[in-house]
Amino acid sequence: MQEHTIGNTVTRLSQASGRRLHITIVSETFPPEINGVANTLRYLCLGLRRRGHRVTIIRPRQRHESTGEVSEAGECLFSQEHLVTGLPLPGYGELRFGITRPGYLASLWKRRRPDAIYVATQGPLGVAAVSAARRAGIPVSSGFHTNFHAYSRYYGAGFLEKLLCAYGRWFHNRTALTLVPTRKIARTTADMGIHSTSLWSRGVDCSRFTPHKRDQTLRQQWGLQPNDRAVLYVGRLAPEKNLGMAVACFERLRGLHPNARLILVGDGPMRKRLAERHPDYVFAGTRRGEDLARHYASGDIFLFPSKTDTFGNVVTEAMASGLAVVAFDDAAASEHIRHEDNGMKARLPDDEGFVDHALRLADQPTLMNRIRTQARLDALELDWAAQVDQFEYLILNHPQRNHSNAVQQQGISLL
Incomplete structure (x- = not known):
């Protein structure tokens, strides 16, 4: 190069x-x-x-x-x-x-x-x-x-x-x-x-994507109480995004935290099948501008299961919004996430590690909140x-x- x-x-x-x-x-x-x-x-x-x-x-x-x-x-x-x-x-x-x-x-x-x-x-x-x-x-x-x-x-x-x-x-x-x-x-x-x-x-546009846009009314619409976990995915609902990993991860997390909700923002060919199999998930559809920023900021844990993205702008947008990102050590995560400091990342073959990282965040609110704060600070440099x-x-x-x-x-x- x-x-x-x-x-x-x-x-x-x-x-x-x-x-x-x-x-x-x-x-x-x-x-x-x-x-x-x-x-x-x-x-x-x-x-x-x-x-x-x-x-x-x-x-x-x-x-x-x-x-x-x-x-x-x-x-x-x-x-x-x-x-x-x-x-x-x-x-x-x-x-x-x-x-x-x-x-x-x-x-x-x-x-x-x-x-x-x-x-x-x-x-x-x-x-x-x-x-x-x-x-x-x-x-x-x-x-x-x-x-x-x-x-x-x-x-x-x-x-x-x-x-x-x-x-x-x-x-x-x-x-x-x-x-x-x-x-x-x-x-x-x-x-x-x-x-x-x-x-x-x-x-990343840190003036648009910011924790200040967190919306408690939106979280209530998702069926969440103040201390419940909103697990967020933003992106195309398509096979190459490895959404099966996100679903498997969330189901494991929900087994320990029954009040957690999975919110999927985006659309694509997998939406119909996912909605039929998981009618309790929140399918927010395509969101733009301030509405998208509000959805980001109202989440807690962000899942990025893709193993094919060249970058993944959603990772840095989630960081700017003050979310705790769980990703594989690839694309934007490989460049910008430091494990257990401003996010969590697993080796590409380690699906179990991906799930374990999400579970740790859900189980340890102090760790999650520290990571969320650092993610926002680091995003300000991008x-x-x-x-x-x-x-x-x-x-x-x-x-x-x-x-x-x-x-x-x-x-x-x-x-």
Whole structure:
């Protein structure tokens, strides 16, 4: 991994330059959709716009949207938006992948050339964008946001894992730089054969996600008394999230604490089956904004059973909300949780350890409260502004950027 660091000096240089750049972000998913990629892009775009940069978004048209091709600045997330044809993503009916020709993108970029292009997803739209950028000699970077090759085994398509891994290697090695969210993912991508990577982590909005939004009325609606435990899960209700582990863990916990409740915030293909089997669970559905923050803050213990997430923004959101997180030593937990200090984490193969950690928190309120306090304090250090600074520096100062410009000047095709 070629690891770039950013400090106060780099930040001052970036801000002092005062240069307003045109950055194009290509993604199959974008707000108001709810998932980790869309959430990350929301804060990234807000940060870039606040720095005065021009941000153009290229994404698939969603089912509810009109046939118009271009939208102008919505919610201050972008300067301009181009929508391409969208088709349903198998297994993720609410999401779509984009279809367009590289020539269409090339014509856009000929009229208004970006300084840099960031491709956040590796679907057909991403492939077209990388091809068009390489032809034009525009610096193009990519993000490793989703473990699609690992997801295949949860959808009865494990035989495709090696093929998807090879595809990911081909896709990312066609970009100058791949941004990865954790050191562990950096090792994973190296094992896949992806060559040039740099660490770009995530921040958390501690003004939105805060313990101050705890709502006793909401807890009463969940059927809880003041000293009862609210065990929270936030995320997609889908097989790759390892929800069976969360259910097994909660049932063990409830055996010792009968008044505990499991609250699941989110939606997905497993919701119907879970609701049929566990009608006593609280299915809060999809929540956004302040309502989501209120749900976080009203919990006590947060279960993050996933073993496939590349990061898991919900972990840091739970920490910022003052929850005691139980997770496996992976993704955001591997970076930000110190066992028995600001959270609890188990080794990836240790399902029993995961359950034991949750039971300890439920049994020992002093430990739980100490961890919750420390989690909030540590989350306050995870600033989105610093992550946006780092993103800006990485995509604009990677060594291969100069190579791309030199190739363009020589008129050589990189395809």
